[in-house]
Amino acid sequence: MSKYKCIIFDCDGVLIDSESIAIGVLVDMANHLGANMNFEESLISLKGKAFNHCMELISKRINKPLPINFEADYRINTFEAFRENIQPIKGVKEVVENLTIPFCVASSGPENKIRLNLEITSLLPFFEGNIFSCYTIQKWKPEPDIFLWAADTMGFKPQECLVIEDSISGVRAAKTGGFDVFGYTEHDYNNELQPEATKTFDRMDKLLGLL
Template sequence: MKYKCIIFDCDGVIVDSESISNLTLIEMAKTVGVILTEAFVMNHFLGKSLAFCFQYIQDQSAEKLPDNFEAEFRERTFHAFKTQLQPIPGIHELLDKIEIDFCVASNGPRDKIKLNLTTVKLIDKFEDKIFSAYDINSWKPNPELYLHAAKTMGYAIEECVVIEDSPAGVQAALAGGFAVFGYLNSHNKNEFSKINIPVFEDMKNLDNLLSE
C-alpha cells in the first residue's frame, strides 16, 4: 500500500454530526437577530473554526453576543450528540479492515471529539490517536493540525493521506503537502467538483482508493 497512515477528519467523516451542530447554530443565531439557512451554513461554515462562525454571527448582529454564547452552544450540542449522534455508514467496517496506522484530527475540542467517538462506540480505535486544533491553537484551513498529527504519529507527509468532507479541511491538507481524498455528501459535491482530488461516496470504496 502506498500510504502508511490515514488521518481522518471527525465531523462528517467518522460521525454524522454536522446537521446537529448546524441546526443548533441556526437556532442560536436567531436569538441575536441573525437568520441563517442550513444551506448557507453548510456552504460557508463547513470545516471552519467555531470562532469563525461566531464572528460571522457577531458581525451580522445588531447586539453583542452573550458572554455564555459558546458555553450554551457546547451544552446544547453535547446533549444532542449523546442522544442523536450516528456514525457515518460503513466507518466501523472500514476501521476493522484497515491494516495501516490511522488517527483523527479535528477542529473541535478534545472533549467533544472523545464524546462523539465514545457515543458511536469508536473510542477504542482512536483513544491515544486524537489531535485537536485546540491543543495547538491552529484551526483548518491552516495546515498545522495535519502537520502536527503526522509528526506526532511518526510519519512523513508523503506517507500520509487525509480523509476530509469540507473544502476548508481539503485546503488545510493540500497546503500541508498531503494527499487527500474527499468524502462526498449532498452538501459538498458542488464545491468538490472544483477541486482536483480523488473523491468517494461510500466508505466501502475508500479501500480501493487506498490500494491504488
C-alpha cells in the same frame, strides 16, 4: 499495496454524522439573538468552518457582540443533541476495523467533543491515544498545522500520509501541508471537493478499494 503508511481522518462528517446537528443548534441559538439565519444555507456556508469564524459571522448579522457565555452554552446544547442523535458515518466502522496501517483523527473540534462523539458511536477504542484537536495547538484549517502535528506524532512524513476530509477548508489544509487528500463527498453540497482533492468518493465503503 498502498503507498500510504498512515491515514488521518477528519472527524465531523467523515467519522460521525454530526455537522447537521451542530449547525442546527448554532442556527437556533443565533436566531434567538435575531440573526435570521436559514438552516439549509448555513449548512453549506458554515460546513468545516472554525467556530470562531461562525461566531464572528453571527455577531456581524446581529450587529453586536455575542453574549459572553455563547460558546459555553453552544457546547452544552450540542453535547445534549449529540447524545440524543449522533450516528457514525455509514460504513466507517468496517473501514477502521479492516485498516492494516496506523490511523488517527485530526479535528477542528475540542478534544472533549471528539471523544464524546467517538464514544457514543462506539468508535473511540479505534482512536484512543491518537486524537488531535485544533484547540490544543490553537491553529485551525485551512492552516495545515493540525495535520502536520498528527503526522509527526504518528511518526510519518506528510507524503507518507493520506488525509480523509469532507470540507474545502480541510482539503486545502492538507494540500498546503504536502499531503494527499481524499474528499468524502456524500455531503459536498456545493461540489467543491472534486477540483481540489487528490481523489473523491461518495460512500465510505469505497475507501478501502481506493487505498
